Amino acid sequence: MYSGIENSYSSTDLKYTINKNIISGQQNIIVEIAELVRDYLDITFDGTYTSSAKWVSAVVTYFDTDGESYDYSNPEVFNFVAVDGYGYFEDEINPELSRHALISANNIYLPEGTAGTLPIFAEGVGKVRIDSTDTEITDNGNSNQKIQYITIPADSSTIRVYDTDDTTVLKTITVNNICEPKFTPYKVVFQNKLGALQDLWFFKKTTESFNVTDETFKRNIINTSSVSYALNDTQNQRYNVNGKTRLSLNTGFIKEDMNQTIEELFLTENAWIDFEGNVLPIIPVSKSMTFKTSLNDRLTDYTIDFEFGFDKINNIR
């Protein structure tokens, strides 16, 4: 696994060596590599959107039944771009998923007057047209170019993602600019199904709460010399006290199309919130979700609970 240009690996990039014999009666060998690869993908976000993709080169050497390596097509190198996404059961085996826009929904919600970001897979995109402005997508082959984050200017309305021929529209995304005069919108950034960082704004009421955890033990407070104890001495000593802050965020009314985005937020392992000037890690603590539809519910909005990904009292040692 390595960063940089495809095939630019060296011996230090070798992470695993796997030997496997073909099973008698079979014609092929299957090796599952995603679990191994995942250990080497670093997912970070500090307010700057960067590509977490890395190259994976599987260098396969084939041996015959005598243990002699084949003298043709050997070794064979398989190159992959690894991203920290996932497929659903319905996506079947080895899901590659979208190779263009790296968001599932066809809508983006932004506060009025606020710019946004759109993640794309650069290899499969020729240009992105936001309203009438084209952004040509170039990819110099470096892994840090594979996932690119396109800035959506404030108050844009439509985004079209084009194939590498610059003519075929692969995805059209509607930008919904929300005027929210009452509440303070919060931006949550999470890693979505396609392995990219995606923004999701919560426009409505935010509730902050606080949970404390502690332990106690019984102290021996008796003074053996005077055979007494002080009334101001505590018998039950509290220790290991810490707290965690929770946020309850509301999306406001959104289109049913955003259900898949909410679903991906529930399933994410990495999320952050832009909160009071800091980018802080959060964990979705809501564990169940009932999909809302315009037919059943008329209007669709979601309340999702998050917990900050750290203790209130700094106890990092």
Place this chain on the structure above:
Amino acid sequence: MATKINVRSPFYLNLDEPTIPLPTFLCGTAEVENLSIDQQGQISTPTLRFGIVDSITSTDGDFSNGKYATVSTATIRNLTLRILIPQGFSNADVVYLDCPYTVTQPALVTSGPSPSCVNGPTTNGSIPAQTLDVNGDTETIDLSSYFTQGTVAIAGYTIYNVSTIVNASVSGSTLTLSSNISGGSTTVYVSAYDNSTNSCTATQAISVTVNAPGQTYACTNNGIAAISGGSIAQDGTITNPNSTGTITAIKETSGGASITSYSANNTGSDRSVTLYFDITAPGGYDNAGSTIECDLTFTQPSDLPTFDCNIANLSGQQISTKGVINSGSAQEGTISDWSPKSFDTVTSDTSRTVTFYITPPASGYANSGGSDITCDKTITQPAATPTCGSNTLYISAPVSSPSNFCDQSYAVKSQIKSTGGLYGLGSVICRNNSVFDGGNFYYAVATSQVTVGPNYGAFLIWQIDSNGVIQDVRQSNCNGTGGDTVAL
């Protein structure tokens, strides 16, 4: 373009046993033989070891309807053979390859002090144009009424037909034309000849139109695509696809402007490119002469191919009983050196590995102009005292060139023993129980004592080196020029 894997879900590498890589079909692969032009400007049907000739074209000004005009002095002709690439080659999906050749057309001078031929049949009037319908319609023509014999009787007729829309055959003096499933128009040539020495031939051109009543020429006609094959190189050079019509324009977009090349692919990965072709409908269709548009999608490579050992395709490498290495040849590139230069003699057949250094072709590959590549080849060195084979065969006296066997008759009467059969390239030849020093000369060979040469049947020729090893096996029939030998 690398596959994207989403590592929160499993990703399975499915590894199959490697298969032997397919060779690349090149012009040299076809091993075109018997390509010649006769005095009437008609091009012979060449024989190919691999591939099928789809068409023969030429940029020479007097090339028309698949033949040249007659010439009064021998003339060098530039031909392009479009060869259909058979399956089993890595570039089979390209469908065809255009290969250039030069052939000398002999003069046709029937009068004056130095005629190139004399007497012979002459034409009698013109054979009228023929019209058929598609799907097996036939027409017959009595050729005897359209040719007049010379000093001796007409011995037969030959047909020259380069089109696939019509089949032509002759039986006695009856010419039969039959249509195939495609419409269009073409010209079929028929020549009359006699058996006199150096006799002239006479040729009639027959215009043939195959109609497809009620059919409109489209991108697919009776299951046959109007265009197939073609390619776009990394630098954007477009090779037109094969077409049953006439391609008049290439476009990037449907109805767009005409282009002659596409942009170079510098993206770092292969890309899919769809081009649109304007095609003029051939004769015979209801819309003959009109233009239709068909599209075809190509994969444009990101880089020039790298010249490697598979492309070099070494052949003919051998080691003599004395350990001397015969470097053989490379289908592409040039063998510049090899290592080691020789081996010690051995008492039993021994497998040897020789490293050959091959200079890439000057252009066309990513490593053209770069360093030599090295290719290891395992060759069996025969024992120094080989067991003479038990196959009894007969050889002729030696000649320096295969074509010499067609200069005069040669008796094939000297008995030898071979470790292989008639086609035993690499077999060892013994005479009188010792290895036969063939001196790299050519020998006619047969299973019994026969005579070969002009006016005899086809025969085989061996080239035998000084170690008694057969280095080349050829077949000859002494028809045409140069003995018409064919490497087997």
